[in-house]
Amino acid sequence: MHILETHLGWVNMTNPIVIKEKIKPFNKTIHVNGDKSLSIRWALLASQAKGKSKAYNILRSLDVISALNCLKKLGIKVVLKKNYCEIESSGLNSFKIKKNLILDAGNSGTLGRLIIGLLVHYNNKVKIIGDESLSKRDFSRVIIPLKKFGASFKYKDKFKLPVEVYGSKNLKPIKYFENKGSAQCKSSVMLAALNTKGETYIKAKKSRDHTEILFKYLKIPISVKKKKSFDEIKIKGGYQFKGFNYRIPSDISSSAFFIVLTLLAKQSKLTIKNVNINPSRIGIIIILKKMGAKISFQNKKIHNGEKVADIIIKSTKKIKPIKCPKNLNSQAIDEFLLIFLVAAKAEGISSFSDLSELNQKESPRLILGSKILNKMGIKTILTKSSIKIFGNPNIKVTNIIKIKDYLKDHRIFMMSMISALTIGGYWKLYDPDSIRTSFPSFLKLINKLRK
Ligand code: S3P
Numbered sequence: 001m002h003i004l005e006t007h008l009g010w011v012n013m014t015n016p017i018v019i020k021e022k023i024k025p026f027n028k029t030i031h032v033n034g035d036k037s038l039s040i041r042w043a044l045l046a047s048q049a050k051g052k053s054k055a056y057n058i059l060r061s062l063d064v065i066s067a068l069n070c071l072k073k074l075g076i077k078v079v080l081k082k083n084y085c086e087i088e089s090s091g092l093n094s095f096k097i098k099k100n101l102i103l104d105a106g107n108s109g110t111l112g113r114l115i116i117g118l119l120v121h122y123n124n125k126v127k128i129i130g131d132e133s134l135s136k137r138d139f140s141r142v143i144i145p146l147k148k149f150g151a152s153f154k155y156k157d158k159f160k161l162p163v164e165v166y167g168s169k170n171l172k173p174i175k176y177f178e179n180k181g182s183a184q185c186k187s188s189v190m191l192a193a194l195n196t197k198g199e200t201y202i203k204a205k206k207s208r209d210h211t212e213i214l215f216k217y218l219k220i221p222i223s224v225k226k227k228k229s230f231d232e233i234k235i236k237g238g239y240q241f242k243g244f245n246y247r248i249p250s251d252i253s254s255s256a257f258f259i260v261l262t263l264l265a266k267q268s269k270l271t272i273k274n275v276n277i278n279p280s281r282i283g284i285i286i287i288l289k290k291m292g293a294k295i296s297f298q299n300k301k302i303h304n305g306e307k308v309a310d311i312i313i314k315s316t317k318k319i320k321p322i323k324c325p326k327n328l329n330s331q332a333i334d335e336f337l338l339i340f341l342v343a344a345k346a347e348g349i350s351s352f353s354d355l356s357e358l359n360q361k362e363s364p365r366l367i368l369g370s371k372i373l374n375k376m377g378i379k380t381i382l383t384k385s386s387i388k389i390f391g392n393p394n395i396k397v398t399n400i401i402k403i404k405d406y407l408k409d410h411r412i413f414m415m416s417m418i419s420a421l422t423i424g425g426y427w428k429l430y431d432p433d434s435i436r437t438s439f440p441s442f443l444k445l446i447n448k449l450r451k
Helices: 036-046 062-073 109-119 140-149 184-196 210-217 252-264 283-288 328-346 354-362 365-375 411-424 432-437 442-448
Strands: 017-019 027-030 050-056 077-080 083-088 101-104 126-129 153-154 165-166 175-178 200-207 222-226 229-235 244-246 268-277 294-303 304-315 349-352 381-383 387-392 400-405 426-429
Touching: 017 411, 027 354, 027 365, 036 083, 036 109, 036 184, 036 210, 062 077, 062 101, 062 432, 101 442, 109 126, 109 140, 109 184, 109 411, 126 304, 140 153, 140 175, 165 354, 175 184, 175 411, 184 200, 184 210, 184 229, 184 400, 210 222, 210 229, 222 365, 222 426, 252 268, 252 283, 252 328, 252 411, 252 442, 283 400, 328 349, 328 354, 328 365, 328 387, 328 411, 349 426, 354 365, 365 387, 365 400, 365 411, 400 411, 411 426, 411 442
Parallel strands: 027 268, 050 244, 101 126, 175 200, 400 426
Antiparallel strands: 017 426, 050 083, 077 083, 126 165, 153 165, 200 229, 222 229, 268 304, 294 304, 349 387, 381 387
């Protein structure tokens, strides 16, 4: 049982949800939950700040609760109130590592990988564990660069959890080339650099840049040179920043489910308020616009260095197929299941390549995404890193579709629900409580639009 879970009043949802009808036309305004990447980053950075930090609109999902619980176990004061979360710390190097400490990262790759970057500074052993899905995921991608700083690790099986971290007080800065386009790897190294004396240099393939923006906002010595496909990042370690207040905008990855729902519904319009539209996250908007979607931004502003806007979306009758440019992959990495669904409704063949990273997520999403389309009667051609989707604007589902055994991947559940509501047919969706990982208000919002 998660310590903080009782504050959230979640209802246990164990029975599958059955959807038998398409959604009817709607015209509504909604707010989606706070951004997951920013909520976890705020908590981890607040644990390194001297004094009190407060976050408003923090995402109250299991991934974030796991982060707060890990910090509590490290001796950091964490209070989750109705309107904000407060973290109080003595600053850099102030974790208290108890003997045989075990930290549970739950389902969260972001938490598991980023927190190791902070733990490498402590001599005492810390063991990181995770749930079934996280225990299948690769940690070599952070262990290899963090070893270069001077930390050691023990793991049983091929760089998978559980991983034991044996840090050191005398880490040396490194030069590191991040070539997967993974913000988790880049950020893990950035967090290790935060408290390592000297200058760490990172050459990183483009990926979401929330950590860089937060470092700048906190005046941590960082320089970022943006090149065409890489960024060059330099960080000087050892700077003690103060506690800070932060307002977390809504999550574009959560908004994406409602963007696609509206796009594929009939005669509908939706406004989603105060969404983070960081350019490194809006790949879904760029791709859907290329496919003919009517999406616009209103009330643009900047909050704590992050771009925020209301997103307006209207239903579209004609969807064009796409040959998706590879350079948009990292900007849309969490949204491809939805993009595949849109491609299934397009008039022609769409193709997506260089996407092997999708099989490294909470479940093998490239494989499972293809299987779900096949269940709907859509032909696909799948390789290890690419998919071709033979779209059909008139898809009709005649069989019963069961979505089961998907490692409780929150995004598989929600994409399936959007498919059921827009394609039609009889769908039985198991493990609805998977939404608590990233988007606890998902079903409430669906019900709001179905009224
Ligand atoms: C995240 C980065 C992405 C993304 C994940 C969140 C982050 O993973 O899939 O949901 O907050 O840094 P990778 O960096 O491994 O691509």
